[in-house]
Amino acid sequence: MNSFRHRLRTVIGLPALCLLVGAAGCSPADGGASVAVPRPGATATKLCENLDKVLPSKIDGLSREDPEPASTLTAGWGGTAIILRCGVPQPPKMIDPKVAEGADPDAVAGGVNGVDWLMEEQDDGSYRFTTAGREAYVEVSAEKGRDSSGPLVDLAPAVKKAIPKGIAS
Numbered sequence: 001m002n003s004f005r006h007r008l009r010t011v012i013g014l015p016a017l018c019l020l021v022g023a024a025g026c027s028p029a030d031g032g033a034s035v036a037v038p039r040p041g042a043t044a045t046k047l048c049e050n051l052d053k054v055l056p057s058k059i060d061g062l063s064r065e066d067p068e069p070a071s072t073l074t075a076g077w078g079g080t081a082i083i084l085r086c087g088v089p090q091p092p093k094m095i096d097p098k099v100a101e102g103a104d105p106d107a108v109a110g111g112v113n114g115v116d117w118l119m120e121e122q123d124d125g126s127y128r129f130t131t132a133g134r135e136a137y138v139e140v141s142a143e144k145g146r147d148s149s150g151p152l153v154d155l156a157p158a159v160k161k162a163i164p165k166g167i168a169s
Contacts, residue, residue, distance in 0.1 A: 035067040040087030048086035051162035060150035113156035
């Protein structure tokens with residue numbers, strides 16, 4: 001009888017232990033997405049902090065869920081669906097539009113509601129957008145399959161309010 005109880009506890013206990021370990025591995029305490037926090041200079045940092053204060057709580061229908069580590073230089077919506085990083089370095093593909101030679105055919109520039117963006121399709125089918133003509137560079141990554149204009153339309157008022165037109169240093 002003792003042997004039967006021991007086997008019964010083992011049979012019931014093992015799945016329960018696996019369930020407990022699995023649930024702990026998925027807990028919110030783990031943090032969500034992990035994003036590299038930019039390290040801009042003092043001027044860009046202040047602009048990015050101002051941007052963080054005016055960012056919308058929803059973008060393209062997704063609620064704000066900031067990535068780890070917590071920072072006023074990063075924001076997220078819908079987990080990893082849309083990630084914003086403020087104070088990033090100038091993208092290598094961003095060149096003076098007057099310079100025709102050396103332009104990257106895969107990089108597309110365009111404006112959305114008064115904010116100019118450089119659009120780059122990534123190898124995995126996602127997109128990265130970086131502001132142009134602003135005193136700090138703001139990068140927005142949108143996962144594959146997401147309409148690229150939705151997040152930019154929703155972000156334009158905040159970017160215009162917090163990041164003045166000019167040349168990032």
